[in-house]
Amino acid sequence: MHQRQAYRGGVLHFTGHPEQGSEAPYEYWPDGALLICDGKVEWVGPWHAAAEQIPDATPIKEYPHHLLIPGFVDTHIHYPQTQMIAAYGEQLLDWLQRYTFPVEMQFADPDHCASVARWFLDELLRNGTTTALVFCTVHPGSVDALFQEAWERRMRLIAGKVMMDRNAPEPLLDTPETGYAESQALIERWHGVDRLAYAVTPRFAPTSSLEQLAMAGKLLKQYPGLYLHTHLSENKDELAWVHELYPDAENYLAVYDQAGLLGSRSVFAHGIHLCDEEWQCLAATDSVLAHCPSSNLFLGSGLFNLEQARSAGVRVGMGTDVGAGTSFSMLRTLGDAYKVQQLQGESLNPFRALYMATLGGAKALSLDHLIGTFKPGYEADFTVLDLESTPLMQQRLTYCNDLAERLFVLQTLGDDRCIEATYVLGQCLFQK
Incomplete structure (x- = not known):
């Protein structure tokens, strides 16, 4: 019997290098969904499309005001x-x-x-x-x-x-x-x-x-x-x-x-x-x-x-x-x-920085066929970031106009307090 778990929150992952190629190198959904089955990614996308992808009776964990990224x-x-x-x-x-x-x-x-x-x-x-x-x-x-x-x-x-x-x-x-x-x-x-x-x-x-x-x-x-x-x-x-x-x-x-x-x-x-x-x-x-x-x-x-x-x-x-x-x-x-x-x-650039810490790191270790992104079939190692983890970040993010600004605030003001949860093969191994 398959073990499924769905997660709702902001979702961001890279599909390529931010400074190479003409296509968008990432996918981002402010209100997104991540479906994990038996420790691997089964589906990722916007929440409004999740009903068609997530089987009935699948448990859903919601992370409002958070961002889900690969570990x-x-x-x-x-x-x-x-x-x-x-x-x-x-x-x-x-x-x-x-x-x-x-x-x-x-x-x-x-x-x-x-x-x-x-x-x-x-x-x-x-x-x-x-x-x-x-x-x-x-x-x-x-x-x-x-x-x-x-x-x-x-x-x-x-x-x-x-x-x-x-x-x-x-x-x-x-x-x-x-x-x-x-x-x-x-x-x-x-x-x-x-x-x-x-x-x-x-x-x-x-x-x-x-x-x-x-x-x-x-x-x-x-x-x-x-x-x-x-x-x-x-x-x-x-x-x-x-x-x-x-x-x-x-x-x-x-x-x-x-x-x-x-x-x-x-x-x-x-x-x-x-x-x-x-x-x-x-x-x-x-x-x-x-x-x-x-x-x-x-x-x-x-x-x-x-x-x-x-x-x-x-x-x-x-x-x-x-x-x-x-x-x-x-x-x-x-x-x-x-x-x-x-x-x-x-x-x-904050996109390049986060890429280097996720998919870019996986590529550096020749593991980008297994980890570093949310493509279906990839191992479900991911991190949940609390975007309001400190009063300073909460206040500063209020004045951000786009995703790049928010990621730069995360890059420059963020630390271990931002980590809400860490998942390995779909299992939560750390919870704040």
Whole structure:
């Protein structure tokens, strides 16, 4: 027997990129309906047409003064760093040594892993995020704990064990051989289980030897369908360090390229300080960048060139990058993304911003055939936004003339208080 549930409220989803093509890239109904059947979208459209589409006796949940959108997609975040969010006073390399590595050592304890994993996933859902690409630690138990918790919630999650064999504290180091073997065991255990996928995860080039990066490339060849998740060109001191460690490499990205780590499922966080050759290589290999504006501002790393990514044809997703990022809220992250572009003489259109956090994020993770929009047959991960969640938003929205203005207010004034409910496969996993 089929399980159906209908929802009434404002409904918005994207069908294409807001700045590509001549057709309208989204569908919006101020009074809309979303019909879910067995965890998937069955129908979406205006409420006045719903009577013909919704079978009799279908329960209807009404959300007046709310907006239903596909769940947010976070393309770069660190679950072990939730304990050290808002750590004061350092830029990237010193920040890693002073705060990150000591916190990650605690994940040798399986009970600690499980406790943080539960809290982390609950916080994602509380902020309307239903899919994420996640860094764990070097400990296999950190991956087991996160996948176990995600599997119980049936969340779509991509994660992997950090591979790191040098330039870090001894308790956090593996070797090319153990990093490969432990990653392989985790792949065999979790990749493709329900909605879970594995990402081969060297932390970044300075903490992996050429031998280890080659082992990461070997895993990608051995198991088609895996992801690659790492960092790239975040900080100028980092770039200088990479040049010192890899003097024969033409540029930072070339270190990864020579190890066979580029491709359509390879996601590189940051990409702030890229040369023309690196932009061309990213586009030619269909590799992806995760834009992390809050983190980049917090660590003083630099300003991401979104327009250059667009002109180069490089896919870009949005990442909160907790714990250098200071919020799990994708809305707050989009607000910071707007400011980053303003500092470069550009403006981030609110349609493009919301697209990047939903369908654009799904495209960045090669999941746009499953999530990110309300097309019939797609998985029913969605978020209900309260457009009157604060007195300030309620007052400001009174003076908005169109949808673009309302979305921009949401982008700049919104935060976790806007999340009324979060649904995964049609099941409510968070309710305010």
